[in-house]
Amino acid sequence: MPDVDPTDLKAFAEAADAWFRENVVRDPGFMLPLTFMEVGADQQFHFLRDWQNKVYEAGYLGAAWPKEYGGGGLPQAFQTEATKAMRRHGGPIFLNAIGLNWTGPLLLDMGTEAQRAKYLKGILSAEDIWCQGFSEPDNGSDLGNAQTRAVRDGDHYLVNGSKIWTTLGKYARYMILLARTRADTSRKYDGLTFFLAPMKVDGVETQPIKKLTGEHGFTQTFFRDAHIPADEMVGVEGGGWKVAMRTLEYERGARGGQAGGYVSVGSNAWDVLDLARRMQRGGKPALEDPAMRAKMVEFMIEIQSNALCAQRTGFTPLNTDHPTGLALSSKLMHTEFARRINEFAISLTGPSGAYYVGDENAVDDGWWTRSYLNAFSATIGGGTSQIQRNIVGEHVLGLPKS
């Protein structure tokens, strides 16, 4: 890791700040997705792909990835500053989340030289959109039971089966795919293999799924004798479960190496506070209602809890008893908070809580209700909150498996 020159870092941070101030488009004239899981229209997709590409070309994404694979070759502190500047100026999300946050760090840690050379730059530039194929219609939380089959056939594998909740499935060029290469192992986990699967090939078909919000965003992906070249796997045949678990650690923030930026924006307590000032109760701002005040302050304490816990991961002496505790708990903390604060916001809007996206009377274009419904994508996806409690209970507190 190269040393950080504070003067260089400061200059970089100032340049990033100026660049995002200049280049962020807050309102392109249509509704932007709150998270990478909600890219439902071509208009949104193209806008966000161009945005990610533009940030990458400017040097503010992948700044800490190695130069030889298209990164900036700088210490992590530089990317952190760029991300802060992007957030400060309200930059739109990056849509290539699976690539930036999962596949990229995984390949940097465990990929072959050829895989890194082939994939990493396209992830950063958003030329190659990635999706993830873990969950199946019959196996959601029970990932280890995945049944999509991959059978070796000469220099490739033949894949048959189906994956579900494929975010960006319609647009993706590649999928990280967990498939069963053997059905006869004594432990179900030992029959799984982790592939880098091409999507734009014969035998791969995607069907859009309409979400509870009424929008599209996910697909179901069907494999019918689809070909994957035999060398497009991470780890070894039968070692896919370990790789998948490692990938989830990147997702949950328990392991670093992500390219930078962010892939979702949420309602925060300050926006809700502003809403509470605009809405009315008895002819006065809702914020003057004692019941609303009491709830509001609890949300502000909680958002501060989450912010402080994130800061605390950087202070090793304060994390000696459970070194992974904060990281493994953070998904649960953040996603459940997001769900509940949006629910509270709907309550603040009073009778207008009945409106939804598309009606001119909807408060803030229906943002709060849509955010509440979309919040379930995070409390369910990536391991439900109930599974998260098992993970924290078993891996942090050492409780026996359920």
Place this chain on the structure above:
Amino acid sequence: MQDLGRLGFSEDQATLLDVATSFCSDKSPMAKVRRLIEDETGHDPDVWREIVELGWLGIAIPEDHGGAGLGLAEVVPVMEQMGRHMLAGPFYSTTLAAQALLAGGTEDQKRILLPRLAGGATATLALCEANDDWDLGNIASTATRTSNGTLRLSGVKRLVCDASAATHIIASVLFEGRPALVAFERASLPREALRREVIIDETKRSYSLTLDGLEAPADGLLDPDRAEAALRHIHLAANLLAAAEMCGGTQAVIDDTVDYLKTRVQFGKLIGSYQALKHPIVDAYIGYEQARSHLYSAAHCFNEQGVGEIATRMAKAQADTAISFATDRAIQFHGGFGFTYDCDAQLYRRRAIWHASQYGDAAYHKARLTDLLL
């Protein structure tokens, strides 16, 4: 966006956390905590001497008054580890009394008393009265000047911690119609002035103090112009250190309960494998981690105008929420054993009730925060 505080952690804090973690673990095993409950003084004088030698009483006292010149931020890790192991003694009381002198004492009082406190003389504050009010400015006791210049005190103070161990007591009174603080020596108290109270936390010692008939020395009055500011400072300092002791206790009760869930078998399975027990203990654990993050943020920001108060009230509110939930569930999850006196869960639950009752519980601090933030 309003600044709600942020985390920081100094080398000194890290060193003290390290030392306090092993010291408190060594000196205060649960068998000893239980033994000291039966002891009239409630603490081990040998351990107290070692604490004095470690210099912990002087951590937040300036160097020119015989201390280490650090701040309450550095007292926090010590207090946290004491709470984790329920190490008993007049550390909290004496540290707060020193804070009262620093915030409101005259130069002479600071010059004379602070080096004594840093060197192991014990002291306590007498602030609470029969009005059941957490507002420290709500005072009925009085001090009046006598013709020879001494201060004649009257009234009754309650919940005076460690009073029988203290050499110095600082009481809040009304003086010329305004809140004031008066320092005097315990030795000057009339017989029968102290009555030991029956309190929920049996590891602590608390007394009612009858001031009637007591004459404090002429120079016992703390600076009257700074009395209100001193009471505000004491309120926040007391809450910060209470939050530390509570966080330590929360950690301990969760560890204790998790151990039980890993060893107790029912219906042929370790009970920790049941999600009805596993999931709530995870919620308790997350509440603890959040409380600890707030604690060290409050410690770091304590001296900042405005932010210090916000962070401290959040820390106490979150500590109360966390320890109340964790200790309540700890009793429940120990099943029949949890209902017995022998189960340590009750010690922590009682500790939580004590701290909620002193200087404001979660609901009280949240109400203050609505005024500060909304």
